[in-house]
Amino acid sequence: MLSLGLNTLAQKITYHLKIENPHRNCFDIQIEYLCNEEKYLDFILPAWRPGSLAITDWSKNVFRVTVQTEKGEKLIVKKIDKQTWRVDCKPGDKVVFSYKVYSYTMGDPYDAHVESDYAFYNGPQVFMFLDKKQSFPIEVEFEYPKDWQFHTALTKKISENKYEASDYDELIDCPSFFGKLNKFSFEVSGIPHYIVLNAGYDYNQNQITTDLSKLVAWFKSLFGELPYDNYTFFLRVDESGRGAIEHRNSNISCIKPNGLLGNLEDPEYYKFFIMTESHEFFHLYNVKRIRPTEYANTDFRKEYYSDLLWFVEGFTDYYTDRPLSNAGIISSSKVLNRYIDYNYNPVFNNAFISEKSLAEFSFDAWLRDSAIPDNTHRVCYYKGGLVARILDIDMRLKTNHTKTLDGFFRLLYDDIYKKGNTFNSAQLLNLLNNYSGFNYSTFFDKYIYGTDPVPFQEYLNKIGLELKADKEQAFLGVKLSNEIKSESNVLFVYPDSPADKLGIGRGDIILTINGIAVNHENWESLLKDIDKGSEIELTWSHNKNIRTGRIRIEEKRAGSFSIARMEDISKDQEEFIKKWMDP
Ligand SMILES: [Zn+2]
Structure with missing residues (x-):
């Protein structure tokens, strides 16, 4: 338990996270706050977590809530909705709010999880916030079994197992791993990058650090800087599945056991791992810093609505694979094949694709499990990704590669994020028009606000590539x-x-x-x-x-398509592909 006991520090909220008997799958959380003027305090667990537009209502896993003062007097607590506990208090009460969060992954593999050998959390699922006090500074202490290791993405260390966060957002944006862990690191420009995984699996440390450092260096050259003190690639190795979630100086990726062996020829595993890392790493720029306005002003109690998921996820999808070719990690042909397997074929085979625009799929992303086949927010990833690709090809063709999507993201980083700004979809179009010198209004009307098929085939033909129909x-x-x-x-x-x-x-x-x-x-x-x-x-x-x-x-x-170089591909077209894809 934490006890500062100094009135001058009363504005600080202290958290304590304990893992005791991990085989019982629980985090024990304690929050302390010195009551000032308030007659009551609302403790709220978020209904969703950043990085995923889904109501998960993790409060369903909260139990044994107790509240008392530091002196041990019981305080009255009443649950007023599915996620809010209201505590009556009076000025001077040091409120100690305690609860358990049962954490065992049932859905997304990056959800909070505790088991015998290891545990990790995604902040919004374990830490409640105090209503109207999300901007208050936070101190958090961790307690876990003696023979376990610990790694957190929090960077301000006060003492062993004790950290500071400048506000609630920072607290929940920094996951932690506990348990029997494997940990190694590399540096890019003197900045440490950690790889942390639950122990018990083989991994190719040399290959992983070589490839990840090339990747990080490529992104650094794109944006001009690595905007953090350190970065952690948290890897949950598990048979259960795939998935990853981004944070501003870390990400949690779920990788199958063979995924870390370093074999790029294995389409299922290592290549998937390295692409996942590229995607999540790009997110630290796109969405964690370059942000749509709606993503920057959210209420954890309910959904927020934006028509830009196609930009947040589809344009990030474009940076899932191509940087690996640009950084010399995989061949351009592997990248081009993914354009078809991951983007084109799913669009082609989606039965509902022409019924809703990308803007509508974005807005509706919270509506999961529609009865309508193929009516899914995943369209924003794969169709949004196709739009990103043709937009980049279009600018490169018109300007001989002087205007590119890379250049546009650099502009958004320098002129929007660094100046403290955000944007909506209309402003994004304006920014693109100003950057490129072309008017993309009709383009947006057709492929973002309308349901016109994305003319991917035509753009491929312009650069000497073609689609071949398979399984006719x-x-x-x-x-x-x-x-x-x-x-x-x-x-x-x-x-x-x-x-x-x-x-x-x-x-x-x-x-x-x-x-x-x-x-x-x-x-x-x-x-x-x-x-x-x-x-x-x-x-x-x-x-x-x-x-x-x-x-x-x-x-x-055709049942599906594959990609090929045209027989009569010209020298200029060959040159285009090189400039676009090669290191
Ligand atoms: Zn993503």
Whole structure:
């Protein structure tokens, strides 16, 4: 327990985080505040966490709330909504507010977590704030099992395990890891960068430090500085999944056990790790510092609304892969392949893509788990990423690489962030027009506020690249559910397609095509062999009633695409790709 006992420091709020019996999966938190004029204090746990537009209501994991004064007098506490505890107090009371947060990852793998060997937290899930006192300075002390190690992104150390944060925002933006940890570091321009992971997994320290230092140096040359005293790559190594979340001088990434072995040829693992780090590292500039206005003025009790998620995430997606080629870590062909696998094919295969604009997908990002197939905020990542790519190609083509998206981000950093400014979407367009010398209003109207298809193919053709159609197959107009693989369960039917004309709907099961039983496995190969113009017979079941119908196949369509250099690529085009991608 912390006790300063000095009235002159009364404005400081002190926090104490304890991990005792980690196998019970709890953080014990204590908050102390000296009551001045207040008749009551509201202690609130955020409903969401920065970096993810989702209401997680972590207050559902809070229990055993007790409040007393420093002298041990019980104070009255009443819960007034799902996340707020109101404590009656009188001037001079040193209020000691205690609670437990059960922390065991159920959803996103970067959620707060405590288990036998290690623990970590994402601040908004464990630390409550005092209403109207988020700007007050904070002191926080950590207590954990004796044989454990500890690493925090907080930088102002007062004494062993005791740190300062200038306000609540800084406290919750700095995660900590505890437990049996592996830790190593490298420096770029004299600034330390730490890699911290839960112990027990193999990792290629040499490869990781070599690649991450190249990456950090590339971003430093782009923005002119590394705006922190130190940076931590927190890695949660776990089978459970993927995901990462950005902070201003750290990030938490969830990596599968093979992800740290340093093999770039393994598409599943190390390459994914290094791309994740590139994405999260770019966020320390884009969104943690270069910020839309709506992201800068938020209330942790409820959602905030912005039409710029496509810029925050889609434009960051563009910096997930290309910097790795520019920094000499992976080849440009690997980068170009990701443009297709991660961006183009998901856009092409999204059944709902033409129903909402990127601005609308951004605004609606808080609405998770829509019943409508493919109606997801993830569109802001992959379609927003396509828009970033064609915008950069467009500026580079028009100016022979003198105006680029890199240059635009440098301008936003120098002229907006460093001057204490933020922007909305209209101001962003103005800034882009002023920077580039071109008018991108129509471009925004089509691809940001409208639903025009992003002309990625055309832009690739301009620089000597092309898309090749793969898996060409008879277009039936059916998208199968990926959740039920044992049968051909219909997720979505495209309007006016052959399946639509037969009256096939969601949840129906396609049983046979031309008498041959179908399932997920043979679906593509069966459709591949059907000629355009031929008539097919389908049987399907709806609520166990079997139906049959005949329909003509009017077209064949690609199932996906891959990227290739055009056979007649010119020297200028080759040169363009080099300037764009090479170190
Ligand atoms: Zn992101």
